[in-house]
Amino acid sequence: MKAVHFGAGNIGRGFVGTLLHEGGYDLVFSDVAAPLVDALSAAESYTVHEVGEGGQDRVVSNFSAVNSAEDPAAVAEEISSADVVTTAVGPTILKFIAPHIVAGLRLRPDQSAPLQVMACENALGATDTLRGHMQELAGDQWPVLAARAVFANTAVDRIVPGQPEGAGVDVTVEPFYEWAIESGPFAGERPNIPGAHFVEDLGPFIERKLFTVNTGHATAAYLGAAAGRQKIAEALADDEVFAGVSATLEETSALLVAKHGFEVEDMAAYRRTILERFRNPELPDTVQRVGRQPLRKLSRHERLIGPAVEAAERGLSVDGLLSTVEAALAFSSDEDEQTQQMQKMLRELDAAAFTTEVTGLQPGDPLFDRVQQIVAARQS
Ligand SMILES: NC(=O)C1=CN([C@@H]2O[C@H](COP(=O)(O)OP(=O)(O)OC[C@H]3O[C@@H](n4cnc5c(N)ncnc54)[C@H](O)[C@@H]3O)[C@@H](O)[C@H]2O)C=CC1
Numbered sequence: 001m002k003a004v005h006f007g008a009g010n011i012g013r014g015f016v017g018t019l020l021h022e023g024g025y026d027l028v029f030s031d032v033a034a035p036l037v038d039a040l041s042a043a044e045s046y047t048v049h050e051v052g053e054g055g056q057d058r059v060v061s062n063f064s065a066v067n068s069a070e071d072p073a074a075v076a077e078e079i080s081s082a083d084v085v086t087t088a089v090g091p092t093i094l095k096f097i098a099p100h101i102v103a104g105l106r107l108r109p110d111q112s113a114p115l116q117v118m119a120c121e122n123a124l125g126a127t128d129t130l131r132g133h134m135q136e137l138a139g140d141q142w143p144v145l146a147a148r149a150v151f152a153n154t155a156v157d158r159i160v161p162g163q164p165e166g167a168g169v170d171v172t173v174e175p176f177y178e179w180a181i182e183s184g185p186f187a188g189e190r191p192n193i194p195g196a197h198f199v200e201d202l203g204p205f206i207e208r209k210l211f212t213v214n215t216g217h218a219t220a221a222y223l224g225a226a227a228g229r230q231k232i233a234e235a236l237a238d239d240e241v242f243a244g245v246s247a248t249l250e251e252t253s254a255l256l257v258a259k260h261g262f263e264v265e266d267m268a269a270y271r272r273t274i275l276e277r278f279r280n281p282e283l284p285d286t287v288q289r290v291g292r293q294p295l296r297k298l299s300r301h302e303r304l305i306g307p308a309v310e311a312a313e314r315g316l317s318v319d320g321l322l323s324t325v326e327a328a329l330a331f332s333s334d335e336d337e338q339t340q341q342m343q344k345m346l347r348e349l350d351a352a353a354f355t356t357e358v359t360g361l362q363p364g365d366p367l368f369d370r371v372q373q374i375v376a377a378r379q380s
């Protein structure tokens with residue numbers, strides 16, 4: 001069995017690649033970072049170090065690496081005979097992955113079993129987004145190519161921080177992981193991924209994950225940065241930050257209970273587990289990494305504005321979520337392009353234009369006025 005995985009970064013090596021290897025797949029990593037591709041090509045194996053309670057080392061082997069920028073033909077060739085294609089590149093990069101999969105499907109023999117395609121990004125419906133890009137590219141050929149693949153949305157959860165200098169291709173991760181995959185598209189022939197679970201309706205799972213793990217993590221990052229903390233674990237040790245994260249997560253839990261019928265006690269237990277994960281002192285995770293790309297995180301259907309709008313529509317509290325939005329606007333980073341772009345937009349646009357452009361909220365939407373006031377206060 002063979003799996004082609006796009007994006008050999010933190011989650012690619014430290015989670016998706018690890019589980020595919022343990023499921024018996026020969027792995028082909030595809031990336032555009034030449035030093036990373038070279039390092040993987042030179043390595044026979046790498047080690048995934050799980051740090052924190054219950055953690056162990058796992059060794060990943062039987063992999064190769066291809067630079068998709070330099071050798072797209074080789075990537076298409078690998079896809080033509082693969083069983084599975086996964087991605088962990090970031091939601092905005094999926095449009096650059098689509099041409100490779102389309103090219104691979106063109107080469108794929110009709111009698112092959114359908115290629116199983118799963119985008120493993122922190123986003124709602126990421127595989128649908130990828131398929132949309134592919135369909136657009138394929139044009140009239142799409143019905144033929146689409147018959148050669150199945151597409152399943154997934155929700156992946158494991159904290160894989162930025163890696164320390166000199167770690168090579170080894171990866172440090174938390175012991176916890178969860179991978180939920182839509183079962184419907186597979187018609188019984190599921191990929192063999194130990195520890196993954198298949199669900200008929202991914203919607204509630206991915207919203208529970210995005211609006212708890214990712215909302216909570218982003219809140220810890222933005223409130224932590226505002227409080228002068230550098231590590232996520234240090235941010236959570238600050239009583240005020242902890243109270244802010246808890247308040248925000250109580251709001252998203254109330255929404256998830258109202259919308260999907262999760263039990264109140266189950267959500268409380270889920271929050272406790274997640275806050276413990278964030279507090280893992282052995283995980284070298286920073287507010288800079290977790291707060292990265294604030295424009296994406298402040299967009300309409302993402303982890304802050306997304307649940308805030310739905311909560312407001314139900315008459316639920318959104319004070320915590322809006323405090324996180326306020327802190328996000330104050331976020332600064334020398335490394336992150338989007339953070340700098342956000343700060344530039346704050347300087348150049350008026351509050352209404354910034355609110356519309358960044359959050360997707362329109363005048364007249366329930367939260368527009370409150371968010372616009374927060375933006376205006378930041379600008380004053
Ligand atoms: N790190 C984490 O804890 C988690 C990350 N995720 C999601 O996984 C995705 C990746 O995140 P990370 O691994 O943290 O980022 P990362 O930056 O460590 O890895 C991304 C990789 O994608 C590669 N890449 C960029 N453009 C590419 C292209 N056109 N073709 C092939 N490869 C390309 C980069 O060179 C890099 O190696 C994001 O969507 C993130 O939200 C999801 C769950 C957890």
Ligand SMILES: O=P(O)(O)OC[C@H]1O[C@](O)(CO)[C@@H](O)[C@@H]1O
Pocket residue numbers: 122156157158159160213214217218289290292
């Ligand atoms: O910030 P992104 O790109 O969504 O990905 C990083 C996220 O991944 C996680 O580490 C695990 O889902 C989150 O905690 C973090 O917010």
